[in-house]
Amino acid sequence: MEISPVKALLYEQLSFRSERQKVISANIANINTPNYKTKELVFEDEMKKVDKNDLKMNITHQNHIPFDMNEQQTNKPHLREVKGLDEQNDGNNVSLDTQMGEMSKNQMIFSALQQSIKTDSRLLRSVIESSAKN
Numbered sequence: 001m002e003i004s005p006v007k008a009l010l011y012e013q014l015s016f017r018s019e020r021q022k023v024i025s026a027n028i029a030n031i032n033t034p035n036y037k038t039k040e041l042v043f044e045d046e047m048k049k050v051d052k053n054d055l056k057m058n059i060t061h062q063n064h065i066p067f068d069m070n071e072q073q074t075n076k077p078h079l080r081e082v083k084g085l086d087e088q089n090d091g092n093n094v095s096l097d098t099q100m101g102e103m104s105k106n107q108m109i110f111s112a113l114q115q116s117i118k119t120d121s122r123l124l125r126s127v128i129e130s131s132a133k134n
Contacts, residue, residue, distance in 0.1 A: 006120060007117060007120050007121075010113055010116050010117050010120065011117070013109075013113055014110065014113045014114065014117070016041070016043055016077055017106055017109055017110040017113060018110070019041055019077065020040075020041045020077075020106050021103065021106055021107070021110070023039055023040060023041045023079065024099055024102050024103045024106060025103075026039070027039060027094050027099050028094070028096065028099050028100075028103075030092075030094060031092065031094045031096055031099075032092070033092060034090040034091055034092060035090065035091035035092065036091075036092045036093075036094060037081045037082070037092075037093055038081065038082040038085055038093050038094050038095075038098075038099075039079050039080065039081055039082065040079070040080060040082050041077045041078070041079055042077060042078060042079075042080055043076075043077035043078075
């Protein structure tokens with residue numbers, strides 16, 4: 001039983017932000033590696049591309065399992081190289097300033113997600129405690 005669908009979404013985003021932090025750290029660690037290309041973990045872009053009308057499934061046989069488009073889809077984030085960045089003489093295109101900015105932004109979002117999870121937990125605890133008093 002899922003207590004809060006909001007909490008599940010928050011945990012999913014928290015996990016994504018954790019993985020994104022690892023990718024940014026790897027970019028920074030490889031700043032002096034010749035021919036290393038900056039990578040990013042993408043998730044939001046894929047969600048924007050999804051148009052439910054394009055994903056309709058047809059049931060052409062009586063034994064086909066019906067598919068509910070209203071069910072929450074679990075799209076996995078994936079790693080990709082960032083295109084269009086300026087390269088150094090050694091072919092490396094990692095910008096320390098950009099990566100530090102991305103890391104800072106990612107940490108702020110991570111902290112906000114943690115705070116939201118705490119708030120959601122406090123709210124649930126409050127509901128449980130108040131119902132126990134009755």
